[in-house]
Amino acid sequence: MAVRTQVKFYYDILSPYAWFGFENLCRYQKPWDLDLQLRPMNIWKIMSESGNTGPWRNPSKFSFMNRDTQMVAEMLDLPYKPSSNFAEAAAVRGSFPTLKTLAACQILYPDHLEELSRQSWLGLYSRDIDITDEGNIRHFARAAQIPDVDKLIEFSSCNEAKQQLVDNTTEALDSKCFGAPWYTVTNPTTGKREKFFGHDRVEMLGWVIGKEYKGHHPPQ
Template sequence: MKRITFYLDFISPYAWLAFERLPEALEGLSYSVEYRPVLLGALLQQSGNPGPVGIPSKRDWTYRHVSWLGHSLGIPLQMPARHPFNPLPLLRQALACSADGSVNRFVAGTLLRHVWVGGHDALDPARLDALAEALAPQLKPEMEPQGPAVKALLRSNTDAAAAHGVFGVPAFGVDDKLFWGLDSLPMLRAWLEGDAWFGSGWGASAQVPSGLGA
């Protein structure tokens, strides 16, 4: 059985779409998934990437694109009342349900639906209270959402993701391979099925020399 690490930040609409699509995309295969919350903003900063919301026209396109993808795929997706927003309260709430930095599918899905279903404000205090109540049975007794242990887990997850080459979410790590984005799910499946292309194509396709500055 292959073990997949799913790196996600609840601020990402593509993470929500990939979360919903993953079971269907990998149907029939033997695998397990650990969901690892990471701080997307820190990963973007480390890679010098402003992200789609840093470019106004790209921001507009991204919101239209994910809304259409939700419609096309039959996945409920309504843009939250404000976006982007500070995802730290949600990331910390999730990791208060973890002892090792990974969360189960119920926790990940509860947080993602909180943001992406209904078009509400993700940081509305009353909704955050309701979210905490929904996740209360999942909380680890020694973990407090605003406590140092939870904050340390988030830093550790984000640093480990960066060390493995993660530059955005959703990203999927399996064996020594990293797959990025919703549209990488067919490629991820091909790896799990033993597609022969990976024997040469994976390494060779990344060896093209840059023509910039030549």
């Protein structure tokens, strides 16, 4: 029996580019028979440890990002709407409560982590709502059809969920991650691991593992 290609995808909901890479990669999960492992991580810890800086601290980068994200979303056919105050959403509110919930979902309901992540991104970058508000997080969980929302929310405050988030972030840093989205891909034949950064690396990922990239909407 063929061994599936393992892809670990590291992300924080604060990054719209992580959403774009996530959706494109998910579209290739079945066609390429990927063992896709989602790893929510703390982008602030990543930035701090790697010496990277956010786009809101660079006017040229921030101005470019506004139009660039809109074009990428249109290309991928995603219902993206820029945050009305990205600096506040990223630098003031952050995403820690959401990340803890995603880490809790990774432990309790791993089969629902993909959809909970998607619903969280839709909240921030389609409906422009506060993803740190518990009521909104509960809404995301219900939309993701989490079996027991109360259990998920309660567990997200436990040390085990917090430690899972720390472990994910440490794992990313150990692989030299400096931003999101970040991927590590292990070739099932050679065991060699490659690393990728950016929403537009899915085609290169396919090239590395010998799979054909067939556009942003591949046949399933």
